[in-house]
Amino acid sequence: MSGPSTYEPASGFTRWLDKRLPILRLAHDSFVAYPTPRNLNYWWTFGAMLSLCLVVQIVTGVVLAMHYVPHVEHAMDSVQRFRRDVPFGWLIQPMHAVGASMFFIAVYIHMFRGLYYGSYKAPREILWILGCVIYLLMVATAFLGYTLPWGQMSFWGATVITNLLGALPLVGESIKNWLMGGFAIDQPTLNRFFSLHYLLPFVIAGVTVLHVWALHEAGQNNPTGVDVKSKADTVPFTPHATMKDLFAVSLFLILFSVFVFYMPDALGHADNYIPANPLQTPPEIVPEWYLLPFYAILRAFDFNIGPIDSKLAGVLAMFAAIGILFLLPWLDTSRVRSMRYRPIARQFFLIFVVVCVVLGWCGGQNPGRILAKAGPFSATLTWVQGGQVVEAPVSASSEGGFDQAAAAVEQQLRGQGATLTAVRREGATQGVVRGVVGGAEQTRTVRGETADAVEAEITTVRAEVGAAAPFFIVERRVPPTFTVTNLSQVMTAYYFLFFLLILPILGLRETPGRVPDTIAKPVTDGKAQGAA
């Protein structure tokens, strides 16, 4: 794809250098003469934004690290000091924090682009896999970075994640203790997290070099998914792609700046301004927005699968959600790259995007939150007005025999004419059965939108009836509900089915639309190019 080099050193020095280290030749061939498909749209400009993000994170991060103190007592204060007292600290710290979110916005669009246009298919499998490696490293780096200010969310996020790793069979416990540097999240954890957080971005940079290398070997894909066949299909990278990338990057910087200057804290969580307190669990533990979809997948597993308990199943599913991306080049069986010519696949793709967004939403919600229910919550209270209260003790010979013994006593009281009986357990084997003889039995049913509302109603009725009734029997009814967890389960199922079933089968069954023969044809209408 790269073809023979067209670089011609212009001066004596560059000729001299070219014989010894052809670095200018490499740069010229990669970023000037490099032929790019002429039909690339704006979705192809996000790679440039990602490169910028990486540079911004490393530069701001290095400055932050000069002032940061990786100590549980001083970490948060050192960040505050940086923001308050270091020249331009007020700018650099938000740039780094907001930059992480911007990085993920760009990477998600970049990945969805690859998914839509089939950029993972031969001959770009390695390019795609290197991208997945970068993504995995980004997730790890972001997680480690989030712990550094040692706020409440830092501490408890780290606790949750390391505990999850501990759920892995055999090796889990060792990995967990190795990561924590002990048996709890503490000073050693912070030290090694800081070390790793400083290390990983450079690993990302290294893998990015491989990523771009692979890109230049296979050549860029394009919106039609058709291979480049002749010079008419391409334009030189500089100035054509360069100018377009620069324009798009400039727009991206506008979005970046709006957040940095006007909403520096909008993407973060307020709790992370509270110093970490190992003795106080915050009311909600949520990761940063860009990890929420995986958090939802993790929590979707609230049931055991055979010998695999729910926690392990969740952890495995969470890793599988990323792991499956590595296999994508071989899961998608379609011979057509671009979904532009795959009308059905395109619909499933759009649903997939929506599913990812919904998963993100679920990840930020209380998993027990009820989204829909088949009816109201209700309870029926039964009591007897007037009448005589009778009591009989229950004494069972063993703990398991209590219910049986109580039933016998109830039976006995009913034999004495009691209309209403209730058992009160007072120990493992001891209890009392109370009953009412005579009087008028009453019932009342209360309803409410939530379980709490029903409890409030019950309390009201009890207060109303008051001493007139010696005791109440309350029967609560919970309607079938559809919770955030259930929604996550449906969405998780689609997430995996999309890769494991829809793409493999659709690729074989779907009749694609007409794919153009060359890139240039639909673009230039077959006419020759070459103005300017």
Added chain:
Amino acid sequence: MAKRKGLPKMLRALSAAAIAAIAVAGVALAAGAAHHPEDHPFSFDSPVGNYDMGQVQRGFQVYQQVCAACHGMDNLAYRHLGEEGGPFAAYRVRDHETGEMTMQIGRPAHGGSFVAVTDNPWVRAIASEATITDIDPNSGQPADRPGRPSDHFRNPFPNEIAARASNGGAHPPDLSSITLARHGGADYIRSLLLGYDGEMQGTLYHNPYFPGGYIAMPPPLNPDVVLYTDGSPTTVEQYATDVTAFLQWAADPHMEQRKRTGLVVLGFLLALSALLYLAYKQVWRGESH
């Protein structure tokens, strides 16, 4: 043929339904949150809004005379009050008629030179009112001395245990970044301070804005406890609003500079984008794509 057309349509309808479902859920969520803080129109709310420095000064007075009895602000030093963008930043101005140099708080409309914090009489006075426990340079023993501008705000308690012991087991949190550390920010703090209704449960005070509904902090504000010199009303509401403005400044002291810079950066980027767009169009002129 009809069948193949039908499926995408159905799928599209499905995606549309999913999006609608999300929207509905979002509305339901917003409706469910009880006792949302009252939205107060602070001067710093808008993207171009600045601090009302008179208000921040009054708020500092409220903090000093009321809240500082229980709450520390460890990240703030007295010098911060007099730095540029701080409530007591001083400027030297030359009187046009007499030619005399005078000092004033706040940047004059034109001219005026910033007074270094170490020379700022207001900041020095505020700092010297505090009693700081330090190590005596001669004896090496702990000793009290008057505060200096470089000292951090005096913490009322030597440590958290002491703070809890004096507050019925509850810990008055540090207020340095409190508006950032609570959902709802300044509006929440102001609503909390105004949210007491007199009801109590044991030693806890009912406050509908506080998560859980009962807070260990006694109603801190009462009318006329802080004397204002600028004629502002000495009501609980005024105190609450002022001290909240001060806390917002304390959490985000560089906001004004940040917003100002942002305007320049955005203007520059917009112009740059326009130029780059033209350049891009120029480069691609004659190239179909």
